[in-house]
Amino acid sequence: MDVVLIDLATDPLTKLYGAYRTCYTPKTPREVWDDIAAGIVPQDKIASFVEERLKTGHVSPLEQVVFWFGISGVSRSLSHQFVRHRIGISFEQQSQRYVRFTGKNEERLEYVMPESWEEAGKKAEFEQLMTEITRVYREAVAAGIPAEDARFVLPNAAPTNFQIMVNFAELLHIGDLRLCTRAQWEIRHMVSKMRSEIMKRVPELGRYLQPKCGEKRMGYCDEDEKAYRACPLSAVRPHKLVVIETFKRHRAESGAPMRDLTPDDFAAAEAFRETGAPKA
Numbered sequence: 001m002d003v004v005l006i007d008l009a010t011d012p013l014t015k016l017y018g019a020y021r022t023c024y025t026p027k028t029p030r031e032v033w034d035d036i037a038a039g040i041v042p043q044d045k046i047a048s049f050v051e052e053r054l055k056t057g058h059v060s061p062l063e064q065v066v067f068w069f070g071i072s073g074v075s076r077s078l079s080h081q082f083v084r085h086r087i088g089i090s091f092e093q094q095s096q097r098y099v100r101f102t103g104k105n106e107e108r109l110e111y112v113m114p115e116s117w118e119e120a121g122k123k124a125e126f127e128q129l130m131t132e133i134t135r136v137y138r139e140a141v142a143a144g145i146p147a148e149d150a151r152f153v154l155p156n157a158a159p160t161n162f163q164i165m166v167n168f169a170e171l172l173h174i175g176d177l178r179l180c181t182r183a184q185w186e187i188r189h190m191v192s193k194m195r196s197e198i199m200k201r202v203p204e205l206g207r208y209l210q211p212k213c214g215e216k217r218m219g220y221c222d223e224d225e226k227a228y229r230a231c232p233l234s235a236v237r238p239h240k241l242v243v244i245e246t247f248k249r250h251r252a253e254s255g256a257p258m259r260d261l262t263p264d265d266f267a268a269a270e271a272f273r274e275t276g277a278p279k280a
């Protein structure tokens with residue numbers, strides 16, 4: 001598997017600063033960007049301002065930062081999962097209609113084999129099947145069956161390539177799901193490589209790419225307890241139920257016990273107004 005960060009929106013931190021600042025200042029975007037261009041806003045202020053905003057749920061500015069990746073040598077098993085992401089990401093994938101896999105002379109077409117096959121002593125059977133599929137596929141193409149029909153015999157193990165464009169908000173969401181140990185190993189491996197690529201160029205953003213239980217994301221695991229217990233990260237991250245139980249205990253001890261929301265709570269929330277008063 002190869003994952004390369006082809007390009008990214010120029011100066012992503014400043015783009016984020018401009019986007020967030022526009023929300024919170026009476027200045028126009030032109031004035032905000034004139035200040036940046038004049039060096040009135042130093043780079044460390046931009047970085048710390050963005051860092052503070054990244055801690056909040058204000059996600060939409062992150063859509064203004066975009067990354068392009070080239071990904072090759074991943075299986076069709078992976079690609080089928082990957083293309084389920086449908087918001088904030090754009091895919092171009094190698095076609096099995098226009099590309100005929102007949103160019104090389106090797107015995108078998110290339111394929112991705114999970115280590116578990118070798119560990120189970122089944123590598124030879126896997127390879128034998130790939131050899132047979134290769135024979136049938138190549139004979140089909142040679143017999144004039146169009147590639148779009150010959151491909152029906154190709155396996156999930158067939159490798160594929162992508163060029164994708166993804167915005168940072170969606171990439172964080174993909175990291176939440178696909179860096180989690182609940183995700184399949186191959187897609188986890190790929191997203192991990194995407195993270196490494198971003199770490200090389202923009203570590204200030206790359207470190208936010210974490211599984212959802214990470215301290216920079218949701219912070220706790222919301223998977224079922226059995227999966228949580230099986231996960232190596234459970235040694236360092238809490239489960240949702242533990243967080244709630246701990247909060248309940250703390251509130252009970254402080255004399256203001258937690259309870260389910262009542263109609264009065266909804267009314268109180270509806271009546272709530274920002275006062276602007278300093279917080280106690």
Ligand SMILES: Cc1cc2nc3c(=O)[nH]c(=O)nc-3n(C[C@H](O)[C@H](O)[C@H](O)COP(=O)(O)OP(=O)(O)OC[C@H]3O[C@@H](n4cnc5c(N)ncnc54)[C@H](O)[C@@H]3O)c2cc1C
Binds near residue numbers: 084085088177183184
């Ligand atoms: C561990 C794991 C196991 C899985 N198992 C299965 C399985 O057994 N079968 C299966 O079919 N799929 C499975 N999936 C795929 C999963 O159901 C999603 O299709 C996939 O994770 C894409 O994520 P997303 O829905 O968040 O889409 P994204 O496009 O990544 O969503 C981005 C954000 O936009 C929101 N969003 C997207 N579209 C809409 C919409 N129409 N309306 C409102 N909000 C929207 C999402 O909720 C999310 O917050 C699995 C995924 C994981 C991680």
